[in-house]
Amino acid sequence: MREHPIYDWLRRRPYVLDVGIAGALALWGFGIGSVLGSFLVGVGFIGLFSIPLIFRRTYPIASFTAISLACAVQLIVVDTWIPLDVGFLLSLYAVSAYATKQWARIGALVVGGLGAILGSIDWLGTTGSFLFSVGIMGALVAFSWTLGDLLRTRRAYVGELEERARRLEIERDQQAQIARAAERARIARELHDVVAHSLSVVIAQADGGLYAGSSDPGAARESLATIGATGRQALTEMRRLLGVLRNDGDSTVLAPQPSLGQVEELVGNLRGGGLAVSLEITGTPRPLPSGAELAAYRIVQEALTNTLKHAGPGAKAFVTLAYEPALLRVSVRDDGRGAAAANDGRGQGILGMRERVALYNGTFTAGPRAGGGFQVVAELSLLSLPAGGEKS
Known part of the structure; x- marks a missing residue:
């Protein structure tokens, strides 16, 4: 709801309102000099009751104390109520609403109740109207204090809501x-898999083509063709991955993500690069969530890339995809040098594969095989994933 301009202006300048209230009270009590019998005494009372109200928000305890002392002086000097007594109710409201100390708020209520009793005694004595006067003034005191306490409670509630909204914005x-960081990590992992595999194939083909170039031009041309196809595939996947970072609204057509249906093509490309690879599929292949298929494909790709880089010449690789009711087991092993191969310490392949398997509550092992070679085994749990869906 939109606030009224005048209310909004006063809300942002509370001191203007306080000065106005103090001035209005001073004008209302301007004629009490005749009641008190002295103009100077009247002006003094006006100052004692009105000036502290200017500071009722910033110094509520001091303001209430000053006006309470003025009321005590009134009980001594005057035997009747005066219009300036309204200032006591205003200061009581202020100390209840703005004082941060609980003892000050409770003490102000007690002082107000005591003032109602002493004022009634001073003005009416102990006549029949005494109890009526105490009841009326006590009700005014209770009302003013309660109104201020409600304002303080509401202000604290609104402040808590604003703080909660601020925390929610921060969260x-x-x-x-966190989501952006996770997406960047995912893209970095995908780029690592694409680039590492493609460059490994390109290097292997280039070395083979260079070796066979002088004696077998046909083999060299085949190596060059494989290099070109691998490079184009890598470029397509890199464009797909980097396309998610674009924010210019282009309707770029992105290639589909790799799936287990392309494992045979992957194995064929590596065979063409000189790596002896066999593929075995057990169980009944079935549609899987696209995320699970991508994870399985990347695990095979990364494991074969490591074989190509580290297994050494003449090594053989064996890929097994085992479809079971509750899981998909991916196994890639070789008979090469394995863990004995040199390592530059910069590879992220094992870590990336482990992270992919963790997304599907699976298990992952990687290490040397008994008798030589290296082995990667990943089991992706598929119990909670409907066919063709994504993990939620």
Whole structure:
């Protein structure tokens, strides 16, 4: 709801309202000099009751104390109520609404109740109207204090809501940052798999083509063709991955993500690069969630890339995809040098494969085989994933 311009202006300048209230009270009590019998005494009372009201928000305890002392002086000097007594109710409201100390708020209520009793005694004595006067003034004191306490409670509630909204905004921004970081990590992992595999194939083909170039031009041309096809495939996948980072609204057509149906093509390309690879599929192949298929494909790709880089010449690789009711087991092993191969310490392949398997509550092992070679085994749990869906 839109606030009224005058209310909004006063809300942002509370001191103007307080000065106005103090001025209005001073004008209302301007004629009490005749009641008190002295103009100077009247002006003094006006100052004692009105000036502290200017500071009722910033110094509520001091303001209430000053006006309470003025009321005590009134009980001594005057035997009747005066219009300036309204200032006591205003200061009581202020200390209840703005004082941060609980003892000050409770003490102000007690002082108000005591003032109602002493004022009634001073003005009416102990006549029949005494109890009526105490009841009326006590009700005014209770009403003023309660109204201020309600305002303080509402202000605290609104402040808590604003703080909660601020925290939610911060949490939303943090979640967005975490999501962006996770997406960047995913893209980095995908790029690592694509680039590492493609460059390994390109290097192997280039070395083979260079070796066979002088004696077998046909083999060299075949190596060059494989290099070109591998490079184009890598470029297509890199464009697909980097396309998600674009924010210019282009309707770029992205190639589909690799799936287990392309494992045979992957194995064929590596065979063409000189790596002896066999593929075995057990169980009944069935449609799987696209994320699970991509994870399985990348595991095979990364494991064969490591074989190509580290297994050494003459090594053989064996890929097994085992479809079971509750899981998909992916096994890639070789009979090469395996863990004995040199390592530059910069590879992220094993870590990336482990992270992919963790997304599907699976298990992952990688290490040397008994008798030589290296083995990667990943089991992707498929119990909670409907065919063709994504993990939620």
